Amino acid sequence: MSQFKLTSAALSVCFTAVAGLDISALSPKRAEIPPQVNYTELAGQLSNTASIFLPGSDIFDDVVSRWSNLSVPVANVVVVPGTEDDVLKTVNFANEHSVPFLATNGFHGSITTLGKMTQGIEIYLSQLNTVQISPDGRTAKIGGGIRAKNLIDALWAADKQTVTGACECVGYLGPGLGGGHGWLQGHHGLISDQYLSFDIVLANGSLVTIDETSDLFWGLKGAGHNFGIVTSVTSKIYNLQYPKYAIETFFFSGDKVEEVYQLANELWITNGTAPEGLNNWSYWYLDPTIDPDKPVIVIYIIQEGVDTVDPIHTEPFHQLRPIKSEPKSGDYRDLAAWTGISLADGPCQKTGNANPRFPIYLKAYNPQTQKQVYELFHEATSGPEAHFANSLFMFEGYSQQGVKAFPDDASAFAYRSDNLLVAPLLIYPPSEELNQEAYKLGNQIRQVLFEGSGMATMDTYVNYAYGDETPASWYGSDSWRQERLAALKEKYDPEGKFSFYAPIA
Incomplete structure (x- = not known):
């Protein structure tokens, strides 16, 4: 029998550097079910709203596939809990049979450490959605x-x-x-x-x-x-409080890269502070309808509580003579579609591509460094032989007042003093050759950004991590942070059962 299905529960399916890491091609695989593990026994313990799927079912194949098809975890059974108690019973069953397990939901963690799970139970939490x-x-x-x-x-x-x-x-x-x-x-x-x-x-x-x-x-x-x-x-x-939102999107050619990011610094970072209700993002990507030769620079200026973004934020960009600009108005629920990350957009589709990111936090933009990494990205994405033509460079500039209102030691998140989240997203069909090429390019770009930042440590957003970074990079290099996390790990997970995603040790 290839599938246990306890109910007809409906299942729905953009995310969210250790030297010598093996980054060979890893497409989705099915682990064979160990003969000593009888999942019928587990099925009998779960609620009547839970489901178990084994290889051979369409739902199993859909659930185990991921947004990024690089170094994926491998499961030989999927459990869809209907209650919190079902999660408890599944973990206890896994412990009794010495079977690894991994909880999943959005499938957008693209970190390569997930590939260390080569067999076990995937616990898909979709029904716990109240x-x-x-x-x-x-x-x-x-x-x-x-x-x-x-x-x-x-x-x-x-x-x-x-x-x-x-x-x-x-x-x-x-x-x-x-x-x-x-x-x-x-x-x-x-x-x-x-x-x-x-x-x-x-x-x-x-x-x-x-x-x-x-x-x-x-x-x-x-x-x-x-x-x-x-x-x-x-x-x-x-x-x-502020249901209305407005956005103005600017499109610039690559020769404006230094001017654009110098202006962003002056308006919002080094010489000013973005208001609480203002966010600025930018993307680089190849769009032949706008520029057939090199990636376009797209700037999003997003403001709450207004029908039109205040000209104090937009007029300086108009003065840089963009290729075009597009104002829109709506409400908070429109933001994802405006920035290309709604349910209908590419980042919410499973395409079979590899989608690794190489994130770094910055205090501010270095305009000269922006030009350097733009040229690297241009070379990798443009021309008939470009392997990464569908790739995206992401620059996320959120308002920071609420984040910095908490003390630096308030939580295990270590990077409240940083202002920008930057990450090249390299999109390509995975192969051993392209995996190695992406690894080299992504880390080259990140190293250039780091050297131009003047920062002492390479601060990395764990939710975008590639997987070759260190725990000090994910969770902060201060010795007290590492010691505190290590002590918690030893107390609550001494056997390392939760060590597939960016493990502390």
């Missing part, structure tokens, strides 16, 4: 399997909102466990800064509630992938 708003309207209990768009829509219907990831198809918990950036962070801080308590299945198979009275609370907010499976979280929510 939102329960408290009577006072100040908090909500949110299921561990909810996606960003589902949460945004559920809160919007109640005239509420909270900080979520920007991409509609990513989970809520996945980004938050690594800190988590979002459009509203200028007001309220990171996604993880909203969390008040966690219901979590630990490595020992216990389901517990962790709040600020626990030593683990600090570690879950920034390094949470290392400690358990969060089945639900209680989070701060806020009254919907």
Whole structure:
């Protein structure tokens, strides 16, 4: 029998450097089911809303496929829990049979350490997607399997909102466990800064509630992938104050790269501070309809509470004579479509491509360095022989006031003093040759950015990590941070059962 299906539960399917890493091509594979493991036994323990899928079913194939097809985890069974208790029973079953396990939701973690899972149970949390708003309207209990768009829509219907990831198809918990950036962070801080308590299945198979009275609370907010499976979280929510949003999108040719990023520094970073309700992103990508020869520079200026972005932010870019500009107005729910990360857009599709990123945080733009990395990106994406023509360079400039309102030691997230999140996203059909080429190019670009930054450490966003970085890069190089995380890991997961995603050690 290739499939146990306990119910007809509906399943829905943009994300969210160690030398010598083996980055050979790894397409999705199926691990054979160890003969000593009888999953019929597990099926009998689960609720009637749970499902188990084995290789041979379309749902199994869909769930085990990922957004990035590089160094993927390999499962030989998928469990879809219907309740928190189903997660608990699945982990206990896995422990009893010495079977590895991995919780999944949005499938956008592209880190290569996931490839260390070569067989085991995938625990797909999609059914744990409820939102329960408290009577006072100040908090909500949110299921561990909810996606960003589902949460945004559920809160919007109640005239509420909270900080979520920007991409509609990513989970809520996945980004938050690594800190988590979002459009509203200028007001309220990171996604993880909203969390008040966690219901979590630990490595020992216990389901517990962790709040600020626990030593683990600090570690879950920034390094949470290392400690358990969060089945639900209680989070701060806020009254919907600024439903209206406006955006103006500018398109520049590559010869304006230094001027564009010098202006961004002057307006928002080195000589000024972006208001809480303003976010600025930019992308580089090849669009032959705009420029047939080299990547275009696209600047998004996004402002809340207005129908048109204030000219104080847009007029300086008009003076640089863009190829074109496009103003739009709508509400908060339009932001993902405006920036190309809605459910309908490419980052929410599983294409079979490899999609590694090579992230780095920056304090500010170095315009000369921007020109250097633009030329590297241009060379890799342009011309008939270009292997990375569909790639994207991402520059995320969120408002920072809410993030910096928390002290640096408030959580395991280490990079509150940084202002920009930068990452080339290299998109290509995976092969051993192209994997090696992407690895070389991505790290070359990142090294140029680092050398031009004047920073002492290469700060890396764990949710975008490639996988060759170090724990000090993911979680902060301060010795007290590393020691505190190591102590928590030893206490709560001494056998390293949660060590497939950016492991502490």
